[in-house]
Structures are given as C-alpha cells and as structure tokens.
Amino acid sequence: MTTPTPQDLIIIGNGMVGHHLVEQLVERGTAAHFRITVFGEERHPAYDRVHLSEYFSGRDAADLALGEADFYPTHDITLRLGEGVSRIDRENREVITDQGRYPYDSLVLATGSYPFVPPIPGAETGQPNRLVYRTLDDLDAIRAAATDARRGVVVGGGLLGLEAANALKSLDLEAHVVEFAPRLMPVQLDDQGGTALREKIEELGVGVHLNRATTEITAGDDYRYRMTFKDGEYLETDLIVFSAGIRPQDTLARECRLEIGERGGIVIDDECRTSDPEIFAIGECALWDNRIFGLVAPGYTMARCAADALSGPFRGPEPAGERFAGADMSTKLKLLGVDVGSIGDAHGTSDGAISYRYSDEATGVYRRLVISGDGKRVIGAVLVGDNDPYDTLMQYAQNGIALPEDPASLILPSVEGAPTLGADALPEGATICSCHNVTKGAISETIDAGACDLGAVKSATKASSGCGGCAALLKSVVDHELEARGVEVDHSICEHFAHTRQELYSIVRVEGIKTFSELIAKHGASSTPSLGSSSAPKLGSSSAPKLGCDICKPAVASILASCFNEPITDAAHVPLQDTNDTFMANMQKNGTYSVVPRIPGGEITPSKLRVLGEVGEKYGLYTKITGGQRVDLFGARLEQLPDIWSELIEAGFETGHAYGKSTRTVKSCVGSTWCRYGVQDSVGMAIYLENRYKGLRSPHKLKFAVSGCTRECAEAQSKDVGVIATENGWNLYVCGNGGMRPRHGELFATDLDDDSLIRTIDRFLMFYVRTADRLQRTSVWRENLEGGLDYLKDVVIDDSLGLGEELESQMRHVIDNYECEWANALGDPEKLKRFRSFVNDARPDPDIIVTEERGQLRPA
Amino acid sequence: MTTATAKDPTMTQTWQPLCTKADLVAHSGVAAWIETPEGPVQVAVFYLPAGPDMPGPPGQATELFAVDHHDPFSDANVIARGIVGDIQGEPVVASPIYKQHFRLADGQCVEDESVRLRCWPLRFEGERVLIDLG
Numbered sequence: 001m002t003t004p005t006p007q008d009l010i011i012i013g014n015g016m017v018g019h020h021l022v023e024q025l026v027e028r029g030t031a032a033h034f035r036i037t038v039f040g041e042e043r044h045p046a047y048d049r050v051h052l053s054e055y056f057s058g059r060d061a062a063d064l065a066l067g068e069a070d071f072y073p074t075h076d077i078t079l080r081l082g083e084g085v086s087r088i089d090r091e092n093r094e095v096i097t098d099q100g101r102y103p104y105d106s107l108v109l110a111t112g113s114y115p116f117v118p119p120i121p122g123a124e125t126g127q128p129n130r131l132v133y134r135t136l137d138d139l140d141a142i143r144a145a146a147t148d149a150r151r152g153v154v155v156g157g158g159l160l161g162l163e164a165a166n167a168l169k170s171l172d173l174e175a176h177v178v179e180f181a182p183r184l185m186p187v188q189l190d191d192q193g194g195t196a197l198r199e200k201i202e203e204l205g206v207g208v209h210l211n212r213a214t215t216e217i218t219a220g221d222d223y224r225y226r227m228t229f230k231d232g233e234y235l236e237t238d239l240i241v242f243s244a245g246i247r248p249q250d251t252l253a254r255e256c257r258l259e260i261g262e263r264g265g266i267v268i269d270d271e272c273r274t275s276d277p278e279i280f281a282i283g284e285c286a287l288w289d290n291r292i293f294g295l296v297a298p299g300y301t302m303a304r305c306a307a308d309a310l311s312g313p314f315r316g317p318e319p320a321g322e323r324f325a326g327a328d329m330s331t332k333l334k335l336l337g338v339d340v341g342s343i344g345d346a347h348g349t350s351d352g353a354i355s356y357r358y359s360d361e362a363t364g365v366y367r368r369l370v371i372s373g374d375g376k377r378v379i380g381a382v383l384v385g386d387n388d389p390y391d392t393l394m395q396y397a398q399n400g401i402a403l404p405e406d407p408a409s410l411i412l413p414s415v416e417g418a419p420t421l422g423a424d425a426l427p428e429g430a431t432i433c434s435c436h437n438v439t440k441g442a443i444s445e446t447i448d449a450g451a452c453d454l455g456a457v458k459s460a461t462k463a464s465s466g467c468g469g470c471a472a473l474l475k476s477v478v479d480h481e482l483e484a485r486g487v488e489v490d491h492s493i494c495e496h497f498a499h500t501r502q503e504l505y506s507i508v509r510v511e512g513i514k515t516f517s518e519l520i521a522k523h524g525a526s527s528t529p530s531l532g533s534s535s536a537p538k539l540g541s542s543s544a545p546k547l548g549c550d551i552c553k554p555a556v557a558s559i560l561a562s563c564f565n566e567p568i569t570d571a572a573h574v575p576l577q578d579t580n581d582t583f584m585a586n587m588q589k590n591g592t593y594s595v596v597p598r599i600p601g602g603e604i605t606p607s608k609l610r611v612l613g614e615v616g617e618k619y620g621l622y623t624k625i626t627g628g629q630r631v632d633l634f635g636a637r638l639e640q641l642p643d644i645w646s647e648l649i650e651a652g653f654e655t656g657h658a659y660g661k662s663t664r665t666v667k668s669c670v671g672s673t674w675c676r677y678g679v680q681d682s683v684g685m686a687i688y689l690e691n692r693y694k695g696l697r698s699p700h701k702l703k704f705a706v707s708g709c710t711r712e713c714a715e716a717q718s719k720d721v722g723v724i725a726t727e728n729g730w731n732l733y734v735c736g737n738g739g740m741r742p743r744h745g746e747l748f749a750t751d752l753d754d755d756s757l758i759r760t761i762d763r764f765l766m767f768y769v770r771t772a773d774r775l776q777r778t779s780v781w782r783e784n785l786e787g788g789l790d791y792l793k794d795v796v797i798d799d800s801l802g803l804g805e806e807l808e809s810q811m812r813h814v815i816d817n818y819e820c821e822w823a824n825a826l827g828d829p830e831k832l833k834r835f836r837s838f839v840n841d842a843r844p845d846p847d848i849i850v851t852e853e854r855g856q857l858r859p860a
Numbered sequence: 861m862t863t864a865t866a867k868d869p870t871m872t873q874t875w876q877p878l879c880t881k882a883d884l885v886a887h888s889g890v891a892a893w894i895e896t897p898e899g900p901v902q903v904a905v906f907y908l909p910a911g912p913d914m915p916g917p918p919g920q921a922t923e924l925f926a927v928d929h930h931d932p933f934s935d936a937n938v939i940a941r942g943i944v945g946d947i948q949g950e951p952v953v954a955s956p957i958y959k960q961h962f963r964l965a966d967g968q969c970v971e972d973e974s975v976r977l978r979c980w981p982l983r984f985e986g987e988r989v990l991i992d993l994g
Contacts, residue, residue, distance in 0.1 A: 495947070495948065496945075496946075546946055546949070547887075547908070547944060547945050547946040547951060548945050548946070549943070549945030549946065549947065549952075549954070550942070550943040550945055550954035550959065550961075552945075553943055553945060554943070571886070574885070574888065575885070575886070575887035575888040575943075575944065576943075577943075578943065578956070579938070579941040579942065579943075579956035582888075582941065583941070587938070587941070587956055587957065589934060589936065589957065590934075590936050591934075591936035591937055591938040591957075638941075833882075833883070833885070834885055834890065836890070836891075837891065838891050838892050838893040838902070839879045839883035839884075839890045839891065839892050839905070840878060840879045840883070840892050840893055841892070841893035843893070845902070845937050847902075847930075847936075847937055
C-alpha cells in the first residue's frame, strides 16, 4: 500500500476535533506521509469551545487557541482559514471552495454542528432576537447586542444554554433561561437534580422559566422584544440567544450523497469511515450507531480512530488500530459556578436499576447514585451542588469496581469511614483522562520514562488538557505514582538505614537492641564495621563506616526511649539527641534556652507560682503563659540551666518535656469542682493523665485535653487525645490537631468509665508510637492509616490484632520507668559537665545581648 | 567566611593547651574559648573516638575537630551543640538552629558553597587536648 509520493489528505473543519486529528496524525508520524490541507470556515484557528464563556471574563481568542501558533507550519500542514468548502466532488476526488479546487486521496469531515433555532415567528437572522452561542463570532455578536441592553434571554436550559446564560451574566445583563421541558438539563439530570440546580441558579439571580414554549417574538413595551409563550404568558427582553440543541453539520455530505441518518448526521463505521471508504467523518457531524455525540471526549476518540485508520498503511498490522465503540456521555462541569455532574445511566432506566438519593436543601446539594440490578456496579449518577464524589463514582462506573458494602456511603457526606477510591485502588487500565484517553498505566509509563512532576506528565500525555475535569484525579494519580517510585528512597529514613521508622521500631523491639551503635552496626546501610583511624578507608568511600546523622539519630533515640525509657542523657544516648533534648530545654534564636516546668492539668498552687516568679526574676528570664496552661521562662543561658532546675526541683517541679517529641500537656477546664455546668472532675482526670503519660517519647509531640462538660472549654477536640466528660463517664476523641493544619479530633469511644478510658488511651498511644512515621503527628498518621478510623477502632477497642495486652504492657513499662530527666541529670556530675559555657573558661557567652521591653528582657 | 589553611600536623606548630580529654563529650561537641592573634574566638570541639560503643569517623586521621562555634546563619554561638553525623561518609555537624550541615574536616557548609567555618588542628597529648592557633 505504501506509495512513494505523498497522498493528499484534506480535513474539512478546524474545530477542536479536527485539530485533534491533526495532532494525532503528527504524533503517529503519519502526517509526514501526506500532504495535509485543513480548511476552516471560521477566521480563528482551532480554539477551546468548552471554555467559550471565558471569552467574556478575560480570555481572548489567543488564550482560547489550541496548540502553538506555529504548529501547522512546523509540520508542513496547510491551514486555510476563512475558506469554507462549498462542494465535494467525489467522482474526481476534489474539494471545491470559492477559491479553487483541491484534489484529495483521503478526506475527513470534521464539520461539527450548528445550533438549532426553532422556527418562531419574529426571530430574524442577524438581529438581537436570533443570536446563537457556538463560535467566537457568535460571541462577538452577543457582545454587540448587549450594548445598551439590560436583559437577555437564553432559549434552552441544557448544558450549553446555561453556559450561554453565564455569558450573559458576565456581560452584566439580567439573565433568564426559558426551557421547553419541565426541568433544567433534562438529558443529564433527573427531576430532583433539575430542581436543585434551578434553586441554585435562581439564587444567583438568573430567572428560570420552565415548561415554556415560545410562540412569537414581537416588539416589547419595556424592552426591545416580547416573547409570548404558549400559555399566554410573556417575557420581555433586549436580546435572545437560542441554545435549543445542536444539529450535525452534514450539508456537504448530503450534497455528495454520502449516507445520512434519518434525522441527520453522517453515518460512520467503527473506523469513522463514511459510506465512501476514502471519506471519514468525526465529531458532532458524525452518526455512529444512530447516535450523535455532542461532547468533546467522544469527538477526540473518533479523531484517534480515524488517525489510526489513516495510519494503517504506514505501520505494521500490530497493534490493531483503535475502533470507535460508542462513548460515555458522562459530564462534570461548573455551570454558573454550580457543580453539575452526570454519569452513565443518570435516569436509572436500565433494567432493575436501584437508586440512592441524598438531598441537602440547606446547601442545595443533591446526589443520586444508580447501581445495577444485581447490586454490583455503579451504572449512573447525578450530582448537583458538589462534584466531589464525581471522580470516585466515575471510576466505579468506568472500571466496574465492586461496590462497598453500603453503596449509599458513596454519596453520603464524607463522614468517617466512607470509602474513597484512592489512586492506588484504581486498576492500571483505569481511564484517568477520557478526553485524551490516558490511563493510569500510561501515566505510570510516562513517569518511568522520566517525567517527574505533574507538569511533565501533562505535557507528555496531554492528560487534563481537554475538558480539564480530571485535573484533581490526575494529580492524585501522579502523586501516588511518584510516591510509589520514591519508595526505595523515601521510605528509608536516611542514607544510614534502608529501613522505615516503623521497621526500625520493630527491629529494636524484637531484637531488644538498646543502643544506636548496636543498631547501626547490625542494621546500618553500610555493612562494613568500624575500622578505626589507623586503617581508615578513603573519604567518602562506600565502605566507610557510618556515624548516623541528624535524621536517624534523634529518630532512633526516640524509638529507644519509647521502648526502654532510659535517661536520654546517658552517655550512650546523649549524642543522639537534638540540642533541646540534650540540654532538656528549648533553644531559642539567640542560642539561649526556655524552661518549662510541668504543671499537670494547668493546676498550680500560689506558692509554686511564686517560685516560678522568683526564679524568673533571679535569672532575668522573660516569662510567658503558654497555650498548654503552663509558664515558659525564656532567656536562660546554657550554664544557668542546672541552677535554675535545682531551684525548681527543690520547689517540687518536674521537667515539662516541652523540648521533646513526647507528652507535652494535658489542658483542662475546672470541671465539676467549680463550674456550674461541669459533670465530671476534669482537672482530676487531666492531672492523672498527665502524670501517667509524662515522659512518654513518641514520633512527635503529644497534646491532651480534658473538658468537664460538652461546652468543651479545654478544646479537647483539637488535641491528639481529647477527653470530654459526659453524664455517664467520658467521651474519647483522637487525632485532633491545632497549629498549621487544624483537624478536628474524631469521636473514638463514648461513655467510658475511668479504667476503660485509660486502657483505651494506653493502647491508642502505643499503637501510634509503634506505627507512625518519624515526626508524624497523630492527625497525619491517622489520615494515612489504611482502613481509617474503623481500622483504628478495630485494633484499639476490639483488639482485632490481638495486640491489646502487649500495647498495655509496653505502656506500663514506660510508666514504671519514668524518672524526671532533670532530677536524674542533677544527680550526675558527668552529665552536668556539658552545661558549661566554655570548657576552658567560665565566662558567659558575651555575644548574648538583651534589651528591655514591656518590663522584661528579650534578645537585642 | 574566612578560610583557615589546614595545617600539616607533623610540622612543629604553635600548639597550645585547650582543655582535657575529660572535658570532651564523646561523639558530640563542647565549646571552648581561645585567644588568637586576630582576637578571641569561640570554637566548637568535637570528639569522635572510634570504639565499640560508636563508630569512629571514617577516613579521618584524627578523632578531634575544631571549627567555629559561631553559626553564620543564626548569628548565635551554638555549633558545638549540634548533632554530629556523616554525609556520604564525611563527618558533619548540623547547626541546632536552622539545621545546615558543616563538614568537620574543613568547615565547609554543605548547603551553601559560599559559607565555611574556620578550622583548627587539634591533638591529644596524654590527657591534654592541644590546639594549633597558627
């Protein structure tokens, strides 16, 4: 079949689909085998019709253009814009325009569609009472008609009609939509969905008139025109845009006697060939299986099929070219700012289809889920007001993924436990971008081929550059795939261990390893043992023994402390600690430290409060009340810390671990002891909990709170562990967080008695310590926990892993081995040696300079 | 940053006593005060003994390192309080404030080529630690 001289390929139509065909031919290398000429009736090169209404909100023709300006010349393709084809001469294989005759060997019709304007008396072509909404020129005409106009009407309440109404709104017109059917978007939505959409749209100030057939357009009294409806009612307006459906642009095909459908449309086969095998038709002008496809995604699919067919002679028989097999008409879009989504069998017309509906009139959210009669698959959905579930539902529908136990959970508001379909749950073949037919597998291949971020994947696959509806899903898939690639690198805690924190934790537990040196010797990434200085290997050599680093050392220190709770200042442990742990105080920006004694539950006697004041005054410390109901004393120099702590311990204080990744505070309200509303002794419980868990080192800091009643004055729901008193005991909340990424704690168990509460917290905390990543707060840990809150409840409450006893006994060990670190250090002169400004000089660091502000000292 | 030329420890130098071995903290740092011809300097002294309890520094002829105690990024005197470790086998200390790494062998900041701490040679003489102030 290969011919030495290039054949002539003519493409009539330079819309989105025609343009896509050219791109596909270039991509396949087929373009080089043809002399390609493209005719565009419009004066603009192919542009993005999907986002047409943005033409009135800032984007111009150039912004909407598809592809680079030099795309056609670069690939030696002739683009003849503003040159409409008047006739096709099949006998001589020529295309005829008013400028000449052009021979073809192959011909593709991508002529699109035209807006249907119902024959209403009074609607005159070229007048503001007969505008349409399809091309940039149409939009220019609408803009011109809108000058001096106050009100505009769109006839047609479908997808495009509502887009057009949005366009009128952007032109500051009072917009109205007149629809013949009893609801908006009758094709995509059911009655309730239509009603929800109508309410939303009316809220935005757009008038909606349903069940209205326009019978006549005459001159108006208050506005330019009056539209009279069948029922005698009327509506006056300055301009009328018709958007009452599309008709395939099949005139050329009709005139050259290609086969045409009964109600229009050029009949095509699975290769997109018309009744003349040398002529193809793609996009909205084509009729496949007696259906017209008025969306961009099926048009693109047709373009690919035609490109494959045209490429056939220039490539081997394998793989077989893609064949058009119908298309999914699911849509997800924002109409007038309102989310609307429609998937598959939205009306539930399939045999035995079962529907679930969720409606929230307060926020105007409506969701309908349609599942197959056998209860196994999602076959359709309607979404109004919130498209969040769309991607997940679409994946269920497209990939036939088995439904969760309770299908309703797919459309219920996201309460805990609702299954979301993560990127990892999708099969390789799952279509992520249906416009460009990009599967999860293709994304994965692109990443393997070197694409290392979202942008690179997008430009390599074109994913998400069609309708853009898959943007969020694409990102999550790319993130997930990249993460998966990073496994080898990322999961290793650092270059010194090819293990995760969790793995190191279980190694330490199982093997009873008690020092860092033993751990790195047995499990470090470098297998060569220490060689000493005499036979030192070359610098940077891979066999060099490793010291560890500021990532693995503190992480291992934390693991060892969680497991064995030996003093962190012991000789074997102290070199592993961050400076805050080493000196048991919090380093501030000028190298001084802040000191935070423990004040369990925030309860403190006046005399102890006085001691804090005296110590602060004596050492010139800046004092501030913390959010955790204690007192922070700032500005202590290294060498002052032991003296300060001697005085604090003398007065009965203990270290507050404000410096550690460990239990910080248990905040409380005064509870039933004083408060009129309190139902339990929240302070007593807070003090008990704080004393129980003080000294527990964990992957990250732990904050607790106990509230004495449901008023929640202690803000327990923003803590890692939150306890709220009830009439019958305690409600337990877990995994809350304040700070940078606030997260509400989740209700974990209700009406617990004291013992059950403590047992549950013991298990919860130890399970977190065991399984969390380094520096991962409970909130993030929980969000990444596979199985979510239900799984956590299973493990902690129902003991599904049989770990309960073990976790409790591990916690008991930590509690039994508690010792105030400062008291321990003050009893050991070796440990205090480090608290000297200089080993060879007793002077304080002369560079620490302070100034006075609001009666206190601060760094100068 | 000023750059100190690393001295050849075999040459006779102006070695001065700095502190004792007992003042050091194994596998970690302490601060010391020195008077140099250019004025007083705070130095961070690190002691990385090779031994059974902790691997020694790879590829180093010495277990002792002295670099500036002053952290150029935070302008605080804190380097001795950083965590010692290695990057690809080269001993480094991480600033305890903003966590930049400095190579102990030559003071070079790993994250910023233009920043380097000064270094001084150290050696043991019995229980004493000597420093070469040049």
